[in-house]
Amino acid sequence: MTELILHHYDEAPFAEKIRMVMGIKNLKWRSVIQPSALPKPDLMPLTGGYRRTPVLQIGADIYCDTQLIAALLERLHPEPSLFPDGNPGLGMALGSWANGPYVVTSVAISMGVDEPFAGDLDLPAHFLKDRKKMWRLQFDADTLGPRLAGYRTQLDAHTDFLNQQFADGRPFLGGDRPGWVDMHAMWDPWFLIRFAPAEGERAYGRFPHIAQWLKRLDALGQGTRVEMPNADSLDVAKEAKPLPFTGIAEYDPIGIIAGTQVSISPSDYAEDRIMGEIIGTTVSSVSIRRNDPRVGDVVVHFPKIGYTVEPV
Numbered sequence: 001m002t003e004l005i006l007h008h009y010d011e012a013p014f015a016e017k018i019r020m021v022m023g024i025k026n027l028k029w030r031s032v033i034q035p036s037a038l039p040k041p042d043l044m045p046l047t048g049g050y051r052r053t054p055v056l057q058i059g060a061d062i063y064c065d066t067q068l069i070a071a072l073l074e075r076l077h078p079e080p081s082l083f084p085d086g087n088p089g090l091g092m093a094l095g096s097w098a099n100g101p102y103v104v105t106s107v108a109i110s111m112g113v114d115e116p117f118a119g120d121l122d123l124p125a126h127f128l129k130d131r132k133k134m135w136r137l138q139f140d141a142d143t144l145g146p147r148l149a150g151y152r153t154q155l156d157a158h159t160d161f162l163n164q165q166f167a168d169g170r171p172f173l174g175g176d177r178p179g180w181v182d183m184h185a186m187w188d189p190w191f192l193i194r195f196a197p198a199e200g201e202r203a204y205g206r207f208p209h210i211a212q213w214l215k216r217l218d219a220l221g222q223g224t225r226v227e228m229p230n231a232d233s234l235d236v237a238k239e240a241k242p243l244p245f246t247g248i249a250e251y252d253p254i255g256i257i258a259g260t261q262v263s264i265s266p267s268d269y270a271e272d273r274i275m276g277e278i279i280g281t282t283v284s285s286v287s288i289r290r291n292d293p294r295v296g297d298v299v300v301h302f303p304k305i306g307y308t309v310e311p312v
Contacts, residue, residue: 002240004029004073005057005233007043009036011121013191014066015054017183021070022223024178025077030228032057036123037130042230045294046237048274052266057233059240060298067095068285068303070180084177091180096305098184100268104138105154106188107131110196112144112151119194138268155203158188159210166209171216178220186217234295242299246280246287254281260311262288267308275312276300 006022006029008015022029034043034053046062047055056063056072063069071092074082083091110116116128132141144151162185165173172178173185189210193200204210248258256262260278264286276288279299286309287301302309 002059002236005032005228005236006030007032007034007046007055007057007233008053009033011036011123011194012053013187013194014052016190017066017187018054018056018069018073019222019225020178020183020186020217020220021073021082021180022225023220024080024082025073026223027073027077028224028226030233031225032228032230032233034230037127042234045234045292046298047300048276048290048292049272050274050300051272057237060237060242060295062237062298062300064300065303065306066183067092067099067305068301070183071284074180080177082180082183083174084179085174087174091174091184094181094184098187099306101154102158102185102188105151105158106192108138108144108151109148109155109199110192111141112148113196113199114145116141117195119197121194152199152202155188159203159207161185162210162213163207166213172213178217182213182217186214189214237295237298242289242297246282248278249281249283252281252283254286254309256309256311262286263310263312264288264302265308267306274300274302 004027006015006018008019008031010033032042034040038051040051043051043055046057047064050064052064054066054069056069063072070082074088082088111128111131117123162173170176173181189200189204192203245258256278258278258280261275262278263273263275265273274288274290276290278286279289280287284305285301285303286307287299289297289299291297
């Protein structure tokens with residue numbers, strides 16, 4: 001099997017979810033550091049315009065979005081499972097909560113305070129401007145101040161879900177072992193504590209069981225991480241061949257056939273449009289082939305949830 005190459009940056013909370021998955025499964029992987037804000041010249045040849053991290057590369061196959069990456073790693077490396085309680089459907093479905101209203105609430109708080117992203121972070125000067133543009137479909141970052149109290153109230157309500165789970169003293173949300181539900185829920189405290197420390201303390205400082213849970217998650221490690229130069233990851237893609245044609249899922253309601261030229265874009269924020277030729281779909285994913293002079297033919301894989309696929 002070709003090695004796992006994760007494109008990410010250390011301050012990326014979504015990437016932290018996948019780094020924790022690497023730790024749970026004790027996987028060896030190559031780390032390629034990408035910029036935290038545009039431009040991302042060494043990522044675009046692989047993704048065709050998709051800007052978010054993390055991105056998982058296996059040869060000339062490029063996997064976008066944490067949900068898809070987690071499902072792939074679970075399939076390729078089933079033990080230890082990300083679903084130790086035996087509820088994979090529920091575990092994946094919780095992503096629609098965690099990656100939706102819970103995340104939006106925390107991001108709004110971090111950008112609405114007097115000093116956005118005031119934590120001890122290695123971020124470029126234009127990071128805030130980049131994120132304002134990226135999140136513009138969810139809120140106007142320049143008018144968040146008067147609405148902070150409302151967002152804090154929502155965050156406390158989301159946090160109460162965690163408190164209810166931990167009320168019986170369990171070490172992880174699903175029980176005795178960590179799983180994908182923990183990765184979902186850790187995003188917000190992990191993010192706020194780093195990106196808006198005062199808000200993180202307000203929201204979570206009064207709950208010692210949440211602090212202990214975060215320590216247990218941190219102790220999982222990241223597996224075996226080996227750094228890789230950006231150019232080397234592009235060479236890997238150029239020298240590899242994508243996996244064979246996968247076919248179109250029966251009764252796929254998208255109604256497009258293999259070979260159709262499509263655009264794929266996130267439906268929540270960061271409306272990048274990625275163009276390519278449909279080569280396969282499953283009930284939960286869509287795969288397109290595209291070509292870039294730097295890497296040749298690659299296949300880029302997206303989940304269907306959270307993305308819009310349209311013929312062009």
